[in-house]
Amino acid sequence: MPIVANFEIEYQQYLGPDGRLNGEDLPEFAKDRKNILELFKHMLYVRSFDTKAVALQRTGKLGTYASCLGHEATHIGIGSAMHYDDVFAPSYREYGAQFMRGVKPRDVLMYWGGDERGNNFSGPPHDYAWCVPIATQCLHAAGAALSFKLRGEPRVAVCCVGDGGSSKTDTYAAINSAGAYTLPFILCIINNGWAISVPRKAQTGAKTLAQKGIAGGLHCVQVDGNDIIAVRGAMDHALKLARNGHGGSVIEFVTYRLADHTTADDARRYRDDAEVKAAWEREPISRLRTYLINEKLWSETEEAAWKEECGRLVDIEVNAYLETKVQPVEAMFDYLYGDMPADVLAQRADAIAWEKR
Amino acid sequence: MAAITLIEAITQALAYEMKHDENVIVLGEDVGVNGGVFRATAGLQQIFGDQRVLDTPLDETTIAGLTVGLATQGMKPVAEAQFDGFMYPMVDHIICHAARMRYRTRGRLTCPMVLRVPWGGGIRAPEHHSEANESIFTNVPGLRVVMPSSPQRAYGLLLAAIRDPDPVIFFEPKRIYRQYKEEVPDDGEALPLDVCFVLRDGSDVTLVSWGSQIKETLETADALAKEGISAEVIDVACLKPLDFDTILESVKKTGRCVIVHEAAKTAGFGAEIAARLAEEALYDLHAPVERVTGYDTHIPLFRLEMKYLPSVEKILAAVKRALSV
Numbered sequence: 001m002p003i004v005a006n007f008e009i010e011y012q013q014y015l016g017p018d019g020r021l022n023g024e025d026l027p028e029f030a031k032d033r034k035n036i037l038e039l040f041k042h043m044l045y046v047r048s049f050d051t052k053a054v055a056l057q058r059t060g061k062l063g064t065y066a067s068c069l070g071h072e073a074t075h076i077g078i079g080s081a082m083h084y085d086d087v088f089a090p091s092y093r094e095y096g097a098q099f100m101r102g103v104k105p106r107d108v109l110m111y112w113g114g115d116e117r118g119n120n121f122s123g124p125p126h127d128y129a130w131c132v133p134i135a136t137q138c139l140h141a142a143g144a145a146l147s148f149k150l151r152g153e154p155r156v157a158v159c160c161v162g163d164g165g166s167s168k169t170d171t172y173a174a175i176n177s178a179g180a181y182t183l184p185f186i187l188c189i190i191n192n193g194w195a196i197s198v199p200r201k202a203q204t205g206a207k208t209l210a211q212k213g214i215a216g217g218l219h220c221v222q223v224d225g226n227d228i229i230a231v232r233g234a235m236d237h238a239l240k241l242a243r244n245g246h247g248g249s250v251i252e253f254v255t256y257r258l259a260d261h262t263t264a265d266d267a268r269r270y271r272d273d274a275e276v277k278a279a280w281e282r283e284p285i286s287r288l289r290t291y292l293i294n295e296k297l298w299s300e301t302e303e304a305a306w307k308e309e310c311g312r313l314v315d316i317e318v319n320a321y322l323e324t325k326v327q328p329v330e331a332m333f334d335y336l337y338g339d340m341p342a343d344v345l346a347q348r349a350d351a352i353a354w355e356k357r
Numbered sequence: 358m359a360a361i362t363l364i365e366a367i368t369q370a371l372a373y374e375m376k377h378d379e380n381v382i383v384l385g386e387d388v389g390v391n392g393g394v395f396r397a398t399a400g401l402q403q404i405f406g407d408q409r410v411l412d413t414p415l416d417e418t419t420i421a422g423l424t425v426g427l428a429t430q431g432m433k434p435v436a437e438a439q440f441d442g443f444m445y446p447m448v449d450h451i452i453c454h455a456a457r458m459r460y461r462t463r464g465r466l467t468c469p470m471v472l473r474v475p476w477g478g479g480i481r482a483p484e485h486h487s488e489a490n491e492s493i494f495t496n497v498p499g500l501r502v503v504m505p506s507s508p509q510r511a512y513g514l515l516l517a518a519i520r521d522p523d524p525v526i527f528f529e530p531k532r533i534y535r536q537y538k539e540e541v542p543d544d545g546e547a548l549p550l551d552v553c554f555v556l557r558d559g560s561d562v563t564l565v566s567w568g569s570q571i572k573e574t575l576e577t578a579d580a581l582a583k584e585g586i587s588a589e590v591i592d593v594a595c596l597k598p599l600d601f602d603t604i605l606e607s608v609k610k611t612g613r614c615v616i617v618h619e620a621a622k623t624a625g626f627g628a629e630i631a632a633r634l635a636e637e638a639l640y641d642l643h644a645p646v647e648r649v650t651g652y653d654t655h656i657p658l659f660r661l662e663m664k665y666l667p668s669v670e671k672i673l674a675a676v677k678r679a680l681s682v
Binding site: 063092116130167168204269 | 446
């Protein structure tokens with residue numbers, strides 16, 4: 001019988017866990033090493049923020065928080081590659097990508113601190129808010145991409161979902177729509193190994209998560225998500241394809257969730273310490289530090305100074321969050337409708353009167 | 358016998374029924390190795406194995422659809438929706454299939470499933486983790502909708518739900534999962550699914566509530582007792598089908614009724630009770646029926662959520678209004 005179709009999934013990596021380049025031709029952006037250094041500094045900043053956020057939760061100053069520890073290369077790589085006019089549809093952990101787009105740490109803290117104003121964040125006003133219902137954002141991104149295509153705008157919609165979220169009906173539907181309409185759409189599947197307690201191997205019998213895009217006719221690749229060069233290179237390539245009308249992509253970023261799912265979780269109940277220890281050997285920051293120091297682009301002294309600066313910058317954000325007053329009770333009603341119905345206005349008045357009793 | 362919490366009573370009921378009926382299986386996200394994010398299924402996979410306690414892929418459509426398939430082919434699945442706010446993708450399977458499987462096949466296929474749903478607000482949770490969405494389901498014919506508010510009722514009602522021949526949406530008020538402990542004999546005795554529970558006898562006013570708000574409602578009754586006011590407290594643990602007779606009998610006696618629920622006011626389940634009182638008890642009422650509910654808005658994130666939820670003070674004010682007439 002003839003073979004009617006053949007598929008393969010490429011795995012992209014330039015910088016190994018040992019901090020050495022593996023000899024592949026570097027992507028365009030990496031040819032100027034200063035670009036890599038810039039991204040490294042952002043990765044350190046995100047980690048500094050993340051450490052602080054977990055500490056705030058542990059001391060009762062923040063609600064449940066989803067740490068991004070270990071995802072720094074993937075997040076910074078995605079966010080740094082996008083244009084301002086592109087649309088970003090995150091799940092709820094991709095702070096690094098959002099910081100590159102102008103979202104402030106104080107916005108993240110407001111959201112996890114139980115205040116809706118966090119969702120009205122700084123940065124591109126057309127970007128989507130955090131999306132806790134898993135993977136629904138993928139279809140919103142496909143819809144956004146369809147609007148760009150219908151209006152002939154050179155913009156791309158980028159969404160993120162986890163390895164768990166790649167099982168969701170919405171993810172498959174988004175892949176299908178993006179292929180059917182040849183949309184400027186990129187689905188970033190951030191495979192960190194765990195969906196709360198369920199490991200990657202229990203989600204699907206598929207060999208890679210990237211190959212899910214093949215069924216929809218999208219460009220598919222698997223990338224070392226702890227290698228910033230590979231992440232940024234894959235994003236640059238996919239964005240170019242999408243922006244020039246050549247259709248959408250699925251990129252699987254293989255990384256690892258070094259922390260618990262959220263601060264409400266205790267991963268020791270379901271995964272081995274040995275696995276986590278091994279994952280620390282592959283984490284994104286130390287390999288890049290080794291590389292940059294070997295290349296004489298960075299030093300321990302510079303790092304100490306930059307970390308101090310990160311701490312100072314994060315403290316400004318934390319203080320801004322902590323000083324924010326709770327919204328008045330009527331804020332519960334004020335964004336329900338563009339034109340406030342009389343029925344709701346009456347309850348709003350009741351609520352204000354009750355608070356002043 | 359050690360006293361146990363509401364959530365431990367859930368685990369106890371699941372274990373009892375799995376032990377006595379090999380067709381009962383548990384499925385959902387993180388229910389296996391992890392024992393559930395609230396620990397409702399803790400230890401069950403160790404006892405019954407991974408063929409009876411199944412971790413599903415992360416997809417609520419998958420969970421609901423598989424559950425319908427299992428239930429229609431002789432299994433008795435108890436599925437978990439991890440949080441109230443995550444159950445909306447399941448609605449297609451619940452409404453278009455589970456609720457009407459018996460009806461549309463004229464009894465040829467049936468759907469004896471239970472969907473357990475940690476329910477409600479007040480735990481400082483992230484967005485979409487605090488919904489009081491029971492009235493979406495009480496409006497669906499063919500479903501049973503149950504919500505226990507004590508360890509004993511959780512045990513007895515969950516056993517009844519699993520043994521029932523039709524689909525049951527079993528809401529678990531997560532705010533009171535660990536509120537207090539009581540002794541719950543592990544005797545396999547189910548409670549009836551179609552009765553309200555009178556938690557406290559009284560003669561001056563009837564307080565009607567369910568789920569987490571039973572806590573505030575009972576506290577209100579205590580406060581009223583100190584003022585010499587006698588409140589009857591009814592837990593509508595089985596919302597659908599509704600045992601209206603128990604409520605009617607009480608209101609005929611007291612002449613006053615205050616309904617307390619966490620969900621938004623408009624078309625909340627309190628509206629159904631108030632409407633039936635208007636139909637059947639109008640001439641027995643000494644005062645208009647009062648409702649103490651969430652506002653007609655989304656439950657706010659946690660900085661404001663306690664201002665949204667009913668409180669003892671709000672219930673007391675409503676009782677005083679009813680008594681002033």
